Amino acid sequence: MYGTWWSLVPPVVAILLALITKEVYSSLFCGVLLGALFTANFAPWGTFDTLFTTMTSSIDMNIIIFDVLLGMIIVLMQKSGGSAAYGNWASKRIKSKASALLATTGLGVLIFVDDYFNCLTVGSVMRPVTDKYKVSRAKLAYIIDATAAPICIIAPISSWAAAVNSYVPEDSSLTGFQLFLSTIPFNLYALLTLLMVILVIVLRVDFGLMRKHEENAVKGDLFTSGGDEFKGMDDLADKVNPNGKVIDLVLPVLVMIAAAIGGMIYTGFLDGADNAVDAFANCDAEMSLIFATMVAIIFMAFLYLPRKVVSFKEFMSSLVEGAKLMLPAILILTFAWTLKGMGDNLGIAEFVNGTVGSNATASIFIPAIMFGIGLFLAFSTGTSWGTFAILVPIVVSMFAASDEKMMVIAVSAVLAGAVCGDHVSPISDTTIMSSSGAQSNHINHVQTQMQYAMIVAVVCVIGYIIAGLTKSSLITLLISAALLVVILLYIKKKNPPVEG
Numbered sequence: 210m211y212g213t214w215w216s217l218v219p220p221v222v223a224i225l226l227a228l229i230t231k232e233v234y235s236s237l238f239c240g241v242l243l244g245a246l247f248t249a250n251f252a253p254w255g256t257f258d259t260l261f262t263t264m265t266s267s268i269d270m271n272i273i274i275f276d277v278l279l280g281m282i283i284v285l286m287q288k289s290g291g292s293a294a295y296g297n298w299a300s301k302r303i304k305s306k307a308s309a310l311l312a313t314t315g316l317g318v319l320i321f322v323d324d325y326f327n328c329l330t331v332g333s334v335m336r337p338v339t340d341k342y343k344v345s346r347a348k349l350a351y352i353i354d355a356t357a358a359p360i361c362i363i364a365p366i367s368s369w370a371a372a373v374n375s376y377v378p379e380d381s382s383l384t385g386f387q388l389f390l391s392t393i394p395f396n397l398y399a400l401l402t403l404l405m406v407i408l409v410i411v412l413r414v415d416f417g418l419m420r421k422h423e424e425n426a427v428k429g430d431l432f433t434s435g436g437d438e439f440k441g442m443d444d445l446a447d448k449v450n451p452n453g454k455v456i457d458l459v460l461p462v463l464v465m466i467a468a469a470i471g472g473m474i475y476t477g478f479l480d481g482a483d484n485a486v487d488a489f490a491n492c493d494a495e496m497s498l499i500f501a502t503m504v505a506i507i508f509m510a511f512l513y514l515p516r517k518v519v520s521f522k523e524f525m526s527s528l529v530e531g532a533k534l535m536l537p538a539i540l541i542l543t544f545a546w547t548l549k550g551m552g553d554n555l556g557i558a559e560f561v562n563g564t565v566g567s568n569a570t571a572s573i574f575i576p577a578i579m580f581g582i583g584l585f586l587a588f589s590t591g592t593s594w595g596t597f598a599i600l601v602p603i604v605v606s607m608f609a610a611s612d613e614k615m616m617v618i619a620v621s622a623v624l625a626g627a628v629c630g631d632h633v634s635p636i637s638d639t640t641i642m643s644s645s646g647a648q649s650n651h652i653n654h655v656q657t658q659m660q661y662a663m664i665v666a667v668v669c670v671i672g673y674i675i676a677g678l679t680k681s682s683l684i685t686l687l688i689s690a691a692l693l694v695v696i697l698l699y700i701k702k703k704n705p706p707v708e709g
Contacts, residue, residue, distance in 0.1 A: 210247050210555055212559040213560060214560065216557040216560050219548060219555070220548060220557075220602075222239060223236050223239065223241075223599055226239055227586065227595065232590075237541070237548055241263075242260065245263065247555055248263075264546075264547040266550065267546040267547050267549065268547075273539055275495065276542075277532045279502055280530075280532055280533070281531030282506060283534060285513070285519070285524070286330075288523060288527055289457040289458070289513055289518050290450025290452055290453020290518065291453045291455060291458030293334060295316060295459075299312045299334075299335070303338055309342045310339070310348075311407075313338075313349065313352045313356075314356055314406055317356025317357065317360065318360055319458075320462075321366075324360075324361045324639050327356065327357040327360070328642035328645075331357075332645070333646060336647065336648065340431060343426045343427055344426060345422035345425065345649075346648055346649035346653070347419060347433070347647075347654055348415075348422060348423060350644050350646070350647035350649040350654040351654070353647055354632060354640060354658060355405075355661075356403070358639055359399035360399075360403070362399050362593075365386070365390060365469075366469045366501065383613065383617075384491065386494035392617055394682035394686065395621035397668070397685070397689055398628055398665060398669050399624075400686065401690065404693060405697070408694065408697050414704070414706075415704060416700050416703075419657040420704060420707065427708070432650060432653075433650075433653060450518065450519070452516070452517065457518060464504060464505050468504040468505065472497030472498075472500040473488070473494060476492045479493075510524060541592075542598065545598030548599070552602060552606065557606055574677060575607075576621070576676055579604060579619050580623070580625055580669055580670060582626065586600070586630060587626065587631045589630075589634070592631065593628050593637075596623075596626070596627035596631075600623045604616065604623055605620065607619065629662060629665070629666050632658060633662050635651070635652070640655060664697075668692050668696070671692065672686075672688065672692075
């Protein structure tokens with residue numbers, strides 16, 4: 210079975226099961242188990258031994274530690290009341306509907322460390338502000354969702370970046386951190402979604418079902434339909450700490466960024482770099498991120514406890530809650546790493562490189578194809594993490610030895626497609642949390658966001674074909690951005706701005 214088409218069966222089974230069951234954990238485990246059976250030639254004890262040893266050798270403890278520490282920071286920020294303080298500060302300075310939407314976008318960009326944290330805080334912070342200027346709840350949910358995962362997937366200091374590190378072969382000329390940085394300019398869905406959010410706000414473009422919601426909001430109906438259950442509701446997100454200040458949200462983030470950058474440069478110099486650029490490119494990213502999160506937690510203790518923003522008991526309980534928060538991500542990573550290990554055991558790299566990687570003509574269209582596959586899989590399963598956990602190792606194996614540039618573009622396409630599919634999926638956890646954060650009817654949010662996301666998706670398909678032909682991020686971005694602007698200007702011509 211080594212180096213043959215059988216090596217593709219475990220990941221294909223994981224994909225099919227994920228599509229059928231819409232449940233990623235059991236699907237990944239079944240793929241892992243099948244890979245162990247193939248590796249051990251179906252011997253019972255050999256299968257168990259292969260599964261256990263492959264899992265233990267594939268787990269990256271640095272990433273798990275970083276995820277746990279990041280979860281602690283997320284909960285501490287939530288309990289400090291800093292996000293609520295930001296909302297109060299913003300409401301005193303915002304003077305128009307466009308400003309309210311741009312402030313919501315700005316807060317979404319600021320909270321880049323985790324998409325869950327973003328969805329859980331931006332809505333509760335900005336909802337009173339956007340209500341004041343008659344922004345529909347569907348529009349607020351779209352802004353929240355569009356500045357959650359798309360920001361995290363292009364933020365080097367995040368659990369997403371750390372996860373991508375683990376998928377790069379040790380003999381690759383690119384380190385994991387270099388690969389993630391290289392994918393950023395080619396991550397068309399994330400970049401174009403952020404551009405679209407800004408253009409929609411500045412150009413006042415509303416179309417499709419979203420236009421209906423905005424017209425009704427001007428008349429005083431923020432919900433349009435199905436929103437009665439939210440009117441007057443007091444949820445847990447609204448029970449904020451009155452002692453929090455804006456600095457309780459901003460300073461820990463700034464300290465974490467500074468510590469991460471400093472750690473990356475320092476570890477790069479330890480590795481023999483001669484200048485800051487080389488040091489940053491060849492750093493120990495995982496250790497630097499762990500260092501940054503530990504520094505941030507210690508800083509938060511000195512920032513919160515003396516001022517009694519949170520009690521010592523609340524501070525310590527938040528650490529436990531934060532660790533629990535990251536368990537789903539850790540479980541997905543563990544199974545995904547093991548599935549990748551099974552692929553290595555069965556020689557998936559040798560098979561894929563021999564059949565696809567050497568075909569230059571076919572490889573031109575692979576980024577666009579992988580974007581479509583990632584979109585469909587994430588839409589069907591409701592998880593971007595599970596999608597790129599399955600597809601990224603396959604793409605890396607496909608091009609790592611033959612075409613490094615195409616590997617970067619194809620990995621970018623997988624990440625972009627996974628986020629896009631997650632955005633338009635009604636069963637996505639971030640979509641559901643965005644609806645809850647905005648207190649928008651969930652179906653309203655799904656329907657309105659799908660129309661906006663599909664425009665970006667179509668542009669992405671064209672963009673990835675251009676990327677496959679030119680292998681230039683600048684050319685690809687310029688043409689894709691220009692195409693998106695033209696489309697939105699045409700839509701605006703057909704749909705004049707909603708007045709009010």
